[in-house]
Amino acid sequence: MKIGFLTCPGTMPGSPTRRDDAFEHDYQVDAIRPALEACGGSLVEIEWRAPLDAFAGCELVLVGTPWDYWDFEQAFLDKLDALEGAGIIVCNPHALVRWNSRKTYLRDLAECGAATIPTLWVEQPAAADIGAAFDMFDCETVVAKRQVGAGAEGQSIHRKGGVRGDWAMAYPAMIQPYLPQIASEGEYSFLFIDGAFSHALVKRPAAGDYRVQSLYGGTEEAIQPEAADLAAAQAVVDAIPFDTPLYARIDMVRGEDGTLLLMEAELIEPYLYPLQGPELGPRLAEAITKRIDKP
Structure with a gap:
C-alpha cells in the first residue's frame, strides 16, 4: 500500500527554498508515516509538479502540503484531475478541491444553514471597496483576503480613516469585518477524519497581530470543546455537498x-495539528485503508 503525499518546494525535505513553517509538514508526515507502516503501507513525499511517472504504484495520494497551489490554481487542479484519471484515489478528491479552492464555497455553506462571517465579495478590489465594507458592516476595522489563498498570504487589515487611496489587490478578494474575539479568545479548529471528530484546538495570534498561523508567531492549545461548539463544527462537515472528505479542518x-x-x-x-491530536496518524491510516479496500 503505497501512499503519495503532495508537497511543494516550500515544504519538500531537502529543498533549498523551504518555508519557515515547513516544520509543520514534518510533524504531519512523522505522525502519518509510522501509522501507515503499522498497516503494511508506506508514505512517499512527492512534489505536486512531478510527472505522473513519479506516482507509479501509488494507490492513494494525500494532497498534503502543496502550500503554493493558490498561485498556480489551474495547473494544480489539472494535476489532481490527471492523477484521478490514472486510477489513483486522491484525497481529498479533485471535485471537492475545486469547489473548496475558491472561498465562495462559504456562500454555499451559508445557504445550507452554516453561520458565517458577513462578507463583501469583490473581483477587482480597490480602496473604494474597503470604504464600502466599512459602511456595509458598520465597523471600524476590516480584513481583505484572497478568494483563492491560504495561510493569510496576501491578507491585509484596514482601519477606518487609514486606507490609502491607491490601495488595490491583484486578486479577487473577500472583505470581512475584523472580529476582536480572534485576539481576545482565539480561533478554534476542529479536526475531522472520515466525518468523525478527531481533536480540537484554539489558536491565538502573537501580541499586536491578528494572524494565528505559526509563521506570524501564533500559538496553539489543545482543548476539549463544549458540546454546542462541536455540534456547530459537525454541522458544517455534514453540510459539505460532496461525499464525506477524508479529512476536514473547520x-x-x-x-x-x-x-x-x-x-x-x-x-x-x-x-x-498532530501534536494536539496524537491519534491523528492511526485514525488517518485506518480511514485510508478503508478507502483503498472499498470495493
Missing part, C-alpha cells in the same frame, strides 16, 4: 452572541 470564531461562526472549511491542504 476553523471558527466566537460571534458576539456566543455562537461560533465559520471562518473556513479547510478541505484541501490544511495542517492537521
Whole structure:
C-alpha cells in the first residue's frame, strides 16, 4: 500500500527554498508515516509538479502540503484531475478541491444553514471597496483576503480613516469585518477524519497581530470543546455537498452572541495539528485503508 503525499518546494525535505513553517509538514508526515507502516503501507513525499511517472504504484495520494497551489490554481487542479484519471484515489478528491479552492464555497455553506462571517465579495478590489465594507458592516476595522489563498498570504487589515487611496489587490478578494474575539479568545479548529471528530484546538495570534498561523508567531492549545461548539463544527462537515472528505479542518470564531461562526472549511491542504491530536496518524491510516479496500 503505497501512499503519495503532495508537497511543494516550500515544504519538500531537502529543498533549498523551504518555508519557515515547513516544520509543520514534518510533524504531519512523522505522525502519518509510522501509522501507515503499522498497516503494511508506506508514505512517499512527492512534489505536486512531478510527472505522473513519479506516482507509479501509488494507490492513494494525500494532497498534503502543496502550500503554493493558490498561485498556480489551474495547473494544480489539472494535476489532481490527471492523477484521478490514472486510477489513483486522491484525497481529498479533485471535485471537492475545486469547489473548496475558491472561498465562495462559504456562500454555499451559508445557504445550507452554516453561520458565517458577513462578507463583501469583490473581483477587482480597490480602496473604494474597503470604504464600502466599512459602511456595509458598520465597523471600524476590516480584513481583505484572497478568494483563492491560504495561510493569510496576501491578507491585509484596514482601519477606518487609514486606507490609502491607491490601495488595490491583484486578486479577487473577500472583505470581512475584523472580529476582536480572534485576539481576545482565539480561533478554534476542529479536526475531522472520515466525518468523525478527531481533536480540537484554539489558536491565538502573537501580541499586536491578528494572524494565528505559526509563521506570524501564533500559538496553539489543545482543548476539549463544549458540546454546542462541536455540534456547530459537525454541522458544517455534514453540510459539505460532496461525499464525506477524508479529512476536514473547520476553523471558527466566537460571534458576539456566543455562537461560533465559520471562518473556513479547510478541505484541501490544511495542517492537521498532530501534536494536539496524537491519534491523528492511526485514525488517518485506518480511514485510508478503508478507502483503498472499498470495493
